[in-house]
Amino acid sequence: MRRTKYLTMIALLGSMAIVFEVLPLDIPYPPLPRVTYDPAGIPATLATMMYNVYAGIIVQLLGCLGILAHGNWIGALFKGCAEISTIIPLYVVAKYWNIMSLKGRIGVFTIPPVSRALVMALMNYYVLPPLIGMPEYIARTLVIPLMVFNITQALINIGISYLIYLRIKGR
Numbered sequence: 001m002r003r004t005k006y007l008t009m010i011a012l013l014g015s016m017a018i019v020f021e022v023l024p025l026d027i028p029y030p031p032l033p034r035v036t037y038d039p040a041g042i043p044a045t046l047a048t049m050m051y052n053v054y055a056g057i058i059v060q061l062l063g064c065l066g067i068l069a070h071g072n073w074i075g076a077l078f079k080g081c082a083e084i085s086t087i088i089p090l091y092v093v094a095k096y097w098n099i100m101s102l103k104g105r106i107g108v109f110t111i112p113p114v115s116r117a118l119v120m121a122l123m124n125y126y127v128l129p130p131l132i133g134m135p136e137y138i139a140r141t142l143v144i145p146l147m148v149f150n151i152t153q154a155l156i157n158i159g160i161s162y163l164i165y166l167r168i169k170g171r
Helices: 002-022 039-050 053-068 073-096 102-132 136-169
Strands: 027-029 032-037
Touching (some): 102 136
C-alpha cells in the first residue's frame, strides 16, 4: 500500500509539473522579459519535501517533458539543471535538519536558492553562449540579473511547497 501511494503521488505531481509547463502560466521577469517565473518547479520541490530526492528528480524530469514537447531542448536542459540544483540541496537540508525548526527553515530558504543561483550562473555564462551564439560580453551582463531571478524563483517554489507541506504534515 505504501509503495502504491508513493508511485501515485509521484505520478500526480509529475503530471502537475507537465501541465504547469504546458499551460501559459508564466509571469515575465521585468529586467529580462523573455525569462519568466512559472509554477512548474513547485511539484518537484514538494515531492522532495514529502518523500526524497529521487521523487523530486523524477517529478522534475517529467516536467521537462512538457518543455521538450514544444521542441525546446535548451529550455528543458536549463530548467532541469535549475530545478535539480534546487532539489538536491533541499533534500540534504531536509534530511539532516528538522525543517520545522528555525535552523531547518533558515537552511531550506537559503542553501537551495544560493545553490541554484550559482549553478545557473555557471550554466548561463559557460554553456548558454555557445549553444545560441551569444557573445561573451552579453553573457557577462546577464549573470547578475539571472542570479536574482533564480534566487527568487527558488524562493517562490520552496515557499509555496513549504506551505503545502506544512498543511499536509499537520494531518
